[in-house]
Amino acid sequence: MLKIEGLTAEIDGKEILKGIDLEVPQGEVHAIMGPNGSGKSTLSYVLAGREGYEITGGTASFNGHDLLAMEPEERAATGLFLAFQYPVELPGVGNANFLRTALNAQRRSKGEPELDAMQFLKTARARMKELSMPEDMLKRGVNVGFSGGEKKRNEVLQMALLQPRVAILDETDSGLDIDALKIVADGVNAMRGPDFSAVVITHYQRLLDYIVPDRVHVLMGGRIVQTGGPELAKQLEASGYGSVQAA
């Protein structure tokens, strides 16, 4: 269970998160929707442990682990995964090498044996086939020269390989055409199960046609202002965020 209580955070002295309360039980997929500047990306970075944010109050834990007390890599080792809105390029670092290094770092921290190059390639190829990705994506530099859609698919591939227990998808749908959107959604849906939960952050309702959430939260002005079932997303699509503000 991902549990956030009264979380407040600021950047450069400006308060962005003004008291977030959120519970995502294991096995559930929750959507967070909100207009630009509402604090969606800040929430995802704060949970993953990016530098530059000052936590001024509240708590965030995952399965009883105090997330805010851990280094980013320790949070990753507890099973937290962030699919980046803007995946980062690592020139000269082969995608296969990067993925295997990451996978083995996490396996090490769990006390599992590391995968050698052959075992890794076998696993990676199987996952890539499921995600309809060309095999040459393993050979290229991490995200270097990737199209927007390829970058997002690469995020989903990493998720499929790392098998996180909670995934935060930060506007993974932005910049995707409908085919890529389906592939990304299939990747997330394939992970769904009693041991996997996800927080899907999105501006638009479109993605939620393919990843049907258990709960939908509306984030505005640094707070969760409304929570409901999947129908809330459709309602927002029809009437816009203005209607929430009024409410």
Place this chain on the structure above:
Amino acid sequence: MPAVSETIDAVASVTQGTYKYGFETEIDMEFAPKGLNEDIVRFISAKKNEPAWLLEWRLKAFALWKTMEEPRWPAVSYPPIDYQDAYYYAAPKKKVGPKSLDEVDPELLRTYEKLGIPLKEQAILAGVEGAGEVPAEGGEARMPVAVDAVFDSVSVATSYKERLAKEGIIFCSISEAVQEHPELVRQYLGSVVPQGDNFFAALNSAVFTDGSFVYIPKGVRCPMELSTYFRINAKSTGQFERTLIIAEAGSHVSYLEGCTAPMRDENQLHAAVVELVAMDDATIKYSTVQNWYPGDAEGRGGIYNFVTKRGACRGARSKISWTQVETGSSITWKYPSCILQGDDSVGEFYSVAITNNRQQADTGTKMFHIGRNTRSTIISKGISAGHGQNTYRGLVKISPKASGARNFTQCDSLLIGDQCGAHTVPYIENRCMTAKVEHEATTSRIAEDQLFYCRQRGLSEEDAVGLIVNGFCREVLKELPMEFAVEAQKLLQISLEGSVG
């Protein structure tokens, strides 16, 4: 301690009894006394039982050195070196080799272990009897590496020599070559780097004590990588290797030089000279991984590495390729160069230089285009961390006759932290209308978002830096032979430990 009688005799024989210095013999070492003068040059030459012409050659170098000044143009700073306050000759005492690794100094073995040198090679390096013998046919699938180990000044172990001899290849210490193949040494020594080339080359020419000699006959492709491990062990001992590699027409050789040194407090001077000669259609690939003691975080101690490396592509279509990974030394002053004399000859320089803490590096290359259609490629990757200062200094010179010459230069600098510096000083002198010269340069930082991205995937900060730096250096590392590439990757990461956070 009393001097060994044979050394006294040896000195007496060349100095007509005027040699007035005693000898210190300590812990299995023989030192010539501190200081540098003509007598010391004569002592070294006598110690090595050299022919008269070589002594003359050394003395000429010494005379030139006395008239020269230490170069001040490199972008490095260090306290003045007292050349009279160093030893110029130190050699392990001759004795029967240990029977097995159990008999080898455990301290030495621990150093090897930290450096990740395989057991088999440890035995060879430590001079264990029989360790260097060629394995039975089909015994080892891995390509063997022939090791010529240099401890302090004297080469104490040579392996695979017999197998190489079958091909007519000569691979031995330069002292041995002086004795066994004087005609080759006399013909080529100083033919690429003359005695008076520069201050440090002159010093080396006067007092060089050992190094490697390689001769590849016409049309022979050397069946194994040739490797030398240099090591500086004795306190306050200057190290002056001299390496000479000759590749006759149509031959091919790949030479690996790995350098590591145990921790030392005092600054140690190192001034090596490497000369390469490639005839028609010959190829020499020279790879270096340099990991000498860089000094502590405050810049105390560490090796001064003042090296002159130069190759002559004498023949048509010959090729010389330098690859270097420089992670150690407190000061690096090094410009492996190519003289592209033969038509259609090719020169390459691939370099990774890391400066962390207080390290300073001024390194690069010189490409002299003399023959027609000569081509050169320069790829330089400089990484600065801590208070490190990293300078690429390079010269591309194209003579009027080098029609159709081409050069491509790429200099990339990576900065880690905000206390370090990266500098690029490319000189281009083009006197030929049909030549084409390209230069590209970039400077970048390891971005916070790159580190966060890696850490979010579970990598520690240091692993993330290692991965990003290795990616940055990929174009150079892929030029290294396989075993070296793995070692180099580890080294890059070790060298940058503690540079972030």
